[in-house]
Amino acid sequence: xxxxxxxxxxxSLENNRAFCRECGHQILITTVTCSKCRATQVTGGKEKxxxxxxxxxxxxxxxxxxxxxxxxxxxxxxxxxxxxxGIISLIEGFVFLCTSQxxxxxxxxxxxxxxxxxxxxxxxxxxxPVLGILAAIAVPAYQQYKENAEQHQIEAKKKNMESxxxxxxxxx
Numbered sequence: 229x230x231x232x233x234x235x236x237x238x239x240s241l242e243n244n245r246a247f248c249r250e251c252g253h254q255i256l257i258t259t260v261t262c263s264k265c266r267a268t269q270v271t272g273g274k275e276k277x278x279x280x281x282x283x284x285x286x287x288x289x290x291x292x293x294x295x296x297x298x299x300x301x302x303x304x305x306x307x308x309x310x311x312x313x314g315i316i317s318l319i320e321g322f323v324f325l326c327t328s329q330x331x332x333x334x335x336x337x338x339x340x341x342x343x344x345x346x347x348x349x350x351x352x353x354x355x356x357p358v359l360g361i362l363a364a365i366a367v368p369a370y371q372q373y374k375e376n377a378e379q380h381q382i383e384a385k386k387k388n389m390e391s392x393x394x395x396x397x398x399x400x
Contacts, residue, residue, distance in 0.1 A: 289305055
């Protein structure tokens with residue numbers, strides 16, 4: 229028993245290999261077309277055109293980074309008011325469009341969707357400002373409503389007092 233039991237197991241599986249969907253030939257996972265049958269491979273990654281459009285139109289908020297499963301889109305949300313993320317994302321959008329499909333596939337084919345933490349942060353940054361705006365509108369309106377209601381109650385009491393017949397001292 230000369231084998232070292234603590235040695236890493238040797239596996240014949242390679243993480244960077246896949247099989248062609250048409251002919252079954254073994255290819256690299258980042259390959260766009262099979263070298264044997266020239267069939268286009270569907271990688272299931274993120275689409276570069278969608279990412280580019282998100283970067284160009286909604287990049288100021290980091291939506292393209294969340295689409296690509298990158299948590300650091302949060303920094304775009306934090307600094308969107310400076311317009312710097314908008315300039316950066318505009319450049320990123322054009323870089324995405326100019327990137328070759330093979331490079332794009334290699335870089336973004338294994339990205340998962342955004343994590344729950346990213347979703348919570350996006351919702352937080354979307355919901356909190358809306359609630360703040362609604363509160364800024366609703367609280368003063370409610371206070372005005374209360375004042376108007378109290379004023380109408382006072383006026384109603386005055387009318388009731390004026391319309392009631394006054395009892396005079398009646399002596400038999």
